[in-house]
Amino acid sequence: MEKVLEFGSSRVKPDVRRLSDMREVIYDIEWLKGAPDMELYxxxxxxAVSKGDRSIILDHRLRYDITVIPPNRLGAEYVKTAGHYHPFVEGTSYTYPEVYEVLRGTAHYLLQKCEGGRITDVVMIEAKEGDKAIIPPGYGHVTINPSNRELKMANWVSRDFSSIYEPYKKCGGAAYFELADGRLIRNGRCDHIPDIRFLKPTNIAKLGLSKGKEMYGLVRDVEKLAYLNRPQDYGWLWEAALSDKNRAVR
Incomplete structure (x- = not known):
């Protein structure tokens, strides 16, 4: 069933992610054998709300998206996104970051860093309505809807790249699977997986990322999103986003 989003004066048709697009990253293989194809998110x-906003967004090489993930189960696990990494910013050792906002529902953002072919850090951020979550350079990410409510989220990201999905497919999914019974299960196809660090959302007011204030409004203060195209200039931000001082209780 096609869901049209009303945004500003526009009616926008979605790109639809189906189960058949994600067969390689599903935990419950036995369930998958008999599962019908279905729309997942x-x-x-x-x-953009207006032509003026679109001009600003294009001039600053940015993109604003919305993703809707209805509640569902993929056999034993919660519904999730396929998972992807971002490429390097040309001439730097930094990959492109991203920032998410939960507009409705609850999101579990599962981040992982891969160095030398090994996963060296795994982070989970639980974000609720109004929260922001930054995906720092070097981290792939999966979004999980761990509830019986629809998850609606927005993101700002550079428009200068395409996402990389192959590493998640090659490894059979993320470093962990979140099951509907609450367990987090290590992915047996990945070697030497570290324990998960649980961090709080990255609501950073000086970047316009205040809890409860929709970040689309940054189109009026767009320089606060400069880190999305120039991550090499924002070392302090990545340190803050990943610090254990930002640890969540679980």
Whole structure:
């Protein structure tokens, strides 16, 4: 079923992610054998409320998207996104970051860093309505909807790259699977997986990422999103986002 999003004066059709697009990253292989193909989530890309906003967004090489993930189960695990990494910013040792906002529901952002072919850090951020979550350079990420409510989230990201999905497919999914019974199960196809660090959302007011204030409004203060195209200039931000001082209780 196609879901149209009303955004500003536009009616936007989604890109639809189906189960058949994600067969390689599903935990419950036995369930998958008999599962019918189904729509899992909806991606509304490159949004703008007005022509003026679109001009600003394009001039600053940015993109604003919305994703809707209805509640569902993939056999034993919660519904999730396929998972992807970002490429390097040309001429730097930094990959492109991203920032998410939960508009409705609850999200578990599962981040992982891969160095030399090994996963060296795994982070989970639980974000609720109004929370922001930054994906720092070097980290791939999966979004999980761990509830019986629809998850609606927005993101700002550079428009200068395409996401990389192959590492998640090659490894059979993320470093961990979150099951519907609450367990987090290590992915047996990945070697030497570290324990998960649980961190709080990255609501950073000086970047316009205040809890409860929709970040689309940054189109009016767009320089606060400069880190999305120039991550090499924001070492302090990545340190803050990943610090154990930002640890969540679980």
């Amino acid at each position: 909806y991606m509304y890309r490159d949004l």
